[in-house]
Amino acid sequence: MPELPEVETARAAIEAAGLHREIADVDDTDTFECRPHAPGDLKAALVGRTLTAAHRRGKSMWCDTSGDGPALGIHLGMSGRVFITDPGGRLTIGGDYGGPRPETQPDRDVWYRFSLYFADGGSLRLRDKRRLGRVRLDPDLGDLGPDAELVGREEFRARVGRGTAPLKARIMDQSVLAGVGNLLADETLWRAGLSPLRPAGELRVDELDHLRRELRGAIRHAVKHGGVHTGEVVPHRRAGDHCPRCGGEMVRATVGGRTTWWCSAEQTLP
DNA sequence: CCATATGTTAAAAG
């Protein structure tokens, strides 16, 4: 689920409820989630410290730690969610902050791939069903482009408006822009009325500026309403469905390696 | 059993 809006919600949750609590124990035994660290590496680095700030760029989060400790990097992957409990063990924030449908299956302990246990009795845990998320010390964010919500007009033009790759692949390339995932890309291109298949380098400047505006609008809407699945066109990404604006047929193809849906009437090639 | 899934990335291809 997590794209930029969901990650921002998780970051805000950590900022609101996870900072300045002494870390008493750490479960870092999931060697895939914590790769390339060995079990115990994160524990040794974090016990006795507190998280002091929560940051985000695109879909990547990291927390500063006290006493000049290493940063704690968290990536939610395809299915990660952050859960934070109070000293009484009650869920205070996080968890069910997004998703296309409510959970029907009972919670399973094995889905919790990484945990901080605070000295006050509460915890901060990462639940990740698909296990494609990751936790690491001092994450390298050097290959990430600017955050998709913060990128300026000139930089957006220069970064997005080049290359022969299809436009959708371009805006989902995390080294070009950080934060756009599959659903946010479809939503943004639909709002902008642009075909996902357009070669990125062939966009006009006015089209790029409009795209950036719609991207920011889509992000703001998703953050405010609880996730990318609250987008206008996202619920219509289904066979036989129609564009909620014009009634045109929604069409599907694989673009940039991902299932892509767009309006056959409005998002056409020039 | 089959298809699909909100992400990343190494490897292959161009």
Next chain:
DNA sequence: ACTTTTAACATATG
């Protein structure tokens, strides 16, 4: 050398 595409990753669900 740089850009683009594909496959694999680990797991759940309809």
